[in-house]
Amino acid sequence: MKETEHGFDVTLYRKKVRKHTTNAVLYGTDPTTCPVHALRAYLTALTDADRTDGPLFVRVDRWDRIAPPFTRAGRxxxxxxxxxxxxxxxxxxxxxxxxxxxxxxxxGHSLRRGFATAARAAGHDLLEIARTGGWADGSRVLARYLDDVDRVKNSPLVGIGL
Structure with missing residues (x-):
């Protein structure tokens, strides 16, 4: 992860496509919901808990402490x-x-699907949506998610004065 002028560049491992990808975490328009501000606050909390390396998203116990590794029967x-x-x-x-x-x-999956639907409704390119969301290029699953958005947006009834 690296802080940049646009926010953060975060490297994620995409299990389904078996590769690492770099995604941008961009500033939001509202400071109260801005992903960059939220990530900075989270990183500060991790630092305060003496967690300065390792995975970004870690287990936390019910007392808001970073949870130790789990064991079962001593393993x-x-x-x-x-x-x-x-x-x-x-x-x-x-x-x-x-x-x-x-x-x-x-x-949890609803956020991923919701991102794809909202991005397509906002007019973003299908290939960029797929790459940002971690879908393989030409993903049929992603295409099914977007059918409803495209069905309305691309309808021949749009713009004919009905």
Whole structure:
């Protein structure tokens, strides 16, 4: 991860495509929801907890302490570096949505799909959406997510004065 003039460049490993990609975390228009401000605050909290290297998203116990590695029958389980699992990240998202009073289901995957839908509705290029979201070029799954957006946007009924 590297701070830049546009925010941060973050390198992620994409398991499905088996490669590392660099994604930009950009400044938001509202300081209260700005991803760069949130990431800086999170990094400060990690530093205050003496965590200055290792994975960015780590397990935290119910007392907001960085959780130690897990063991079962004296043997380490899970990621030894304390990395948060995808399942735990999904639970955090659901909990935060509930705490914010949002209705509906909020599985972790809904953010990824929602990003793709919102980006396409805003007119962004399909290839860039795929690469930013970690889908393989030409992904059929991504295409299915975007069918509804494109069905309305590309309809021959748009712009004919009905």
């Amino acid at each position: 380490p389980i899970g990621d030894p570096s304390g990395r948060m699992t995808a399942e735990t990240a999904a639970e955090v998202i659901e909990h935060l949505a509930e705490s914010a009073g949002l209705t509906g289901a909020w599985p």
